Amino acid sequence: MPRPRVHDLDHLLDVAERLVVDGGPEGLTVRGLAAASGVSNGAIYHAFGSLPVLLGRLWLRAAEELLNLQIELVDAARGDGHEAAVEAVVAAASAPAVFADRRPMAARLLMTTRRDQLLGPQVPEELAEAMFALDKRLMMLLSGLARALWDRADRAGVEVMTLCVVELPTAMFRRTLTAPSADGPPEVAADSRERLKAAVRAALTLPPPPPHVG
Structure with missing residues (x-):
């Protein structure tokens, strides 16, 4: 699986930032981030590991x-x-x-x-x-x-x-x-x-x- 491009990582972090601000860090999940960002679970794990x-x-x-x-x-x-x-x-x-x-x-x-x-x-x-x-x-x-x-x-x-x-x-x-x-x-x-x-x-x-x- 190719590593997401830099601007894709910034987009992921922007979406995660909004989700954490709205629901707290405990409310952020990979599945929820994937749904909100349009990036697959696998690509998120590949980019960040955890x-x-x-x-x-x-x-x-x-x-x-x-x-x-x-x-x-x-x-x-x-x-x-x-x-x-x-x-x-x-x-x-x-x-x-x-x-x-x-x-x-x-x-x-x-x-x-x-x-x-x-x-x-x-x-x-x-x-x-x-x-x-x-x-x-x-x-x-x-x-x-x-x-x-x-x-x-x-x-x-x-x-x-x-x-x-x-x-x-x-x-x-x-x-x-x-x-x-x-x-x-x-x-x-x-x-x-x-x-x-x-x-x-x-x-x-x-x-x-x-x-x-x-």
């Missing part, structure tokens, strides 16, 4: 796209001085809302489904390594932002960046991005975007706690 692998690749695709967007927005906001460093953090924090504009189903997937819900013992080593590499790239982004702002990238500094870039956007955008909508994909309101930016700027007025010693 359902856990498909789910892992689905999460990884969305998370990589979001991280790439964060890096893109941070690079565009970079400049000299403290204010430019603050705006780079604000840009990274705003990325989930921009991502939701571009890829609403992927944004909903990341907001509604934890990575550990999609992973299982059947995930191959290469997929686990790809996820580890993604975590490393995120840590490099957070560390770089902390270093640019405070000239330090210790644990306390990275924790503040995590609050600004990961935790605050999740808390402020989750309700919108997970709510059902009869009028198409939900959009993050301009007011929510501006309040997030204000919250991030406020959080950055305080430096991180002193580095832990001992």
Whole structure:
């Protein structure tokens, strides 16, 4: 059986993404995906090997796209001085809302489904390594932002960046991005975007706690 072409794989992942968002990861089956996508069961197994692998690749695709967007927005906001460093953090924090504009189903997937819900013992080593590499790239982004702002990238500094870039956007955008909508994909309101930016700027007025010693 020939391996599906790349665009066919993207189509399969797009359909699986929608099914997971609508019914949760436990509701995705190979038979249901085959019916919804028009791709045979055999072709799906040939492409991914197992359902856990498909789910892992689905999460990884969305998370990589979001991280790439964060890096893109941070690079565009970079400049000299403290204010430019603050705006780079604000840009990274705003990325989930921009991502939701571009890829609403992927944004909903990341907001509604934890990575550990999609992973299982059947995930191959290469997929686990790809996820580890993604975590490393995120840590490099957070560390770089902390270093640019405070000239330090210790644990306390990275924790503040995590609050600004990961935790605050999740808390402020989750309700919108997970709510059902009869009028198409939900959009993050301009007011929510501006309040997030204000919250991030406020959080950055305080430096991180002193580095832990001992």
